[in-house]
Amino acid sequence: MHDGSGRIVVQGLTKQFGPVTAVQNLSFTVEPGSVTGFLGPNGAGKTTTLRMLLGLVTPTAGSSFINGRPFHQLGNPARVVGAVLEAQGFHPKRTARNHLRVYAAAIGVPDQAADHVLDLVGLGAAAGRKAGGFSLGMKQRLALATALLGDPQVLVLDEPANGLDPEGIAWLRTFLQSYARAGRTVLISSHLLAEIEQTVDQVVIVSRGQTMYYGSLDQLRGSQRSRVLVQPSDAGALVAALQAEGVTGIEQVPDGRLAVSGMDAKQVADAALKAGVSVYGIQEERVDLEQLFFQLTNGQYTAAGPNPFAGPQGQIPQGPPGPQQSGYYAAPTPSGQFPQQGYPPQQYQQPQFPPPDYQQQQYQQQFQQPPQDNQQQQPPPGYQQPGQGGYGGGN
Numbered sequence: 001m002h003d004g005s006g007r008i009v010v011q012g013l014t015k016q017f018g019p020v021t022a023v024q025n026l027s028f029t030v031e032p033g034s035v036t037g038f039l040g041p042n043g044a045g046k047t048t049t050l051r052m053l054l055g056l057v058t059p060t061a062g063s064s065f066i067n068g069r070p071f072h073q074l075g076n077p078a079r080v081v082g083a084v085l086e087a088q089g090f091h092p093k094r095t096a097r098n099h100l101r102v103y104a105a106a107i108g109v110p111d112q113a114a115d116h117v118l119d120l121v122g123l124g125a126a127a128g129r130k131a132g133g134f135s136l137g138m139k140q141r142l143a144l145a146t147a148l149l150g151d152p153q154v155l156v157l158d159e160p161a162n163g164l165d166p167e168g169i170a171w172l173r174t175f176l177q178s179y180a181r182a183g184r185t186v187l188i189s190s191h192l193l194a195e196i197e198q199t200v201d202q203v204v205i206v207s208r209g210q211t212m213y214y215g216s217l218d219q220l221r222g223s224q225r226s227r228v229l230v231q232p233s234d235a236g237a238l239v240a241a242l243q244a245e246g247v248t249g250i251e252q253v254p255d256g257r258l259a260v261s262g263m264d265a266k267q268v269a270d271a272a273l274k275a276g277v278s279v280y281g282i283q284e285e286r287v288d289l290e291q292l293f294f295q296l297t298n299g300q301y302t303a304a305g306p307n308p309f310a311g312p313q314g315q316i317p318q319g320p321p322g323p324q325q326s327g328y329y330a331a332p333t334p335s336g337q338f339p340q341q342g343y344p345p346q347q348y349q350q351p352q353f354p355p356p357d358y359q360q361q362q363y364q365q366q367f368q369q370p371p372q373d374n375q376q377q378q379p380p381p382g383y384q385q386p387g388q389g390g391y392g393g394g395n
């Protein structure tokens, strides 16, 4: 049926809506065990790409695969991919638990899964409350719970941080990282770098339907020349000392400090010490990632010509790199590397994957009959299973 890899491969995807090229020859791979951010400004083609991946929109050209198969060949797709393309579509009068039971029935998992996923997303206490009274953040969690019902190997979430407060974003970060660390695959889109910067292991940055950067944020930072700003007691003497060491990138910045390229702060300080120059202040200039993102997506580099953010071979990847082109891949970030300073203490239980009490087999065995307490077995208005019709059409 499928290769069970959990890998997402997008290969030369293109979508033309009449005169509008929403997505143009887009390629990237998402490996299991990592969180990949799909970043781009409004209208960049993110949602269209995700819809194509989920079989909701037919590509004009190119193809996409999950577990080595196009979406429509996955068999029971909800067991493979959990997707949230919008956090709406809840029946306002239906409780969170009943909402989930309807979906559980639709994809063939038992009622108990509803409470289980509510606990996973921190909504256990709100299980009996009507979704119509939920805040935007709670709706996001409920949408995520819906996607988790099939215990999928792959999660695809469109703008999951939209409307979440800082605590919610911190919670989501921990949740998605836990999910990925359990060997699963997570692809999330966003138009705000800051929103997902600390969550993702790698990013695919798109602008006007095209890939502008594909790799880790560290690589993106590293692609920029960093400088050391130093305030010496004797600028002339330090310049001479640095030049004697072969450093050529030295400038004086307007506040009087020297900006030194090609050395780190320790090397500059050592050179100053050796030359008998006192250092009154020294700092490494931080690359402004937001500014880079803005430059990448502002059309500045969309013209023909060298892209300063291209991959290690100096080219924007045009085909799925695959594991062999490891230069485009960030090693999975070790857990615990995502500080949550500045956020209030967690009020939600953090998830564990695999959940200690979760047994897929048990669900399958127990759920022989449709749930008895659900009057309505049809998904509520607004909901469409991935692959069962478009979110707004566009085919």
Ligand SMILES: Nc1ncnc2c1ncn2[C@@H]1O[C@H](COP(=O)(O)OP(=O)(O)OP(=O)(O)O)[C@@H](O)[C@H]1O
Residues within 6 Å of the ligand: 017, 020, 021, 022, 040, 041, 042, 043, 044, 045, 046, 047, 048, 049, 191, 392, 393, 394
């Ligand atoms: N069904 C459609 N018919 C015509 N044009 C469409 C359709 N869907 C998307 N587009 C166009 O394709 C382009 C990409 O849209 P898309 O929604 O994929 O971008 P996005 O990156 O998800 O944006 P946002 O962050 O605002 O959701 C836009 O110019 C949009 O107007």
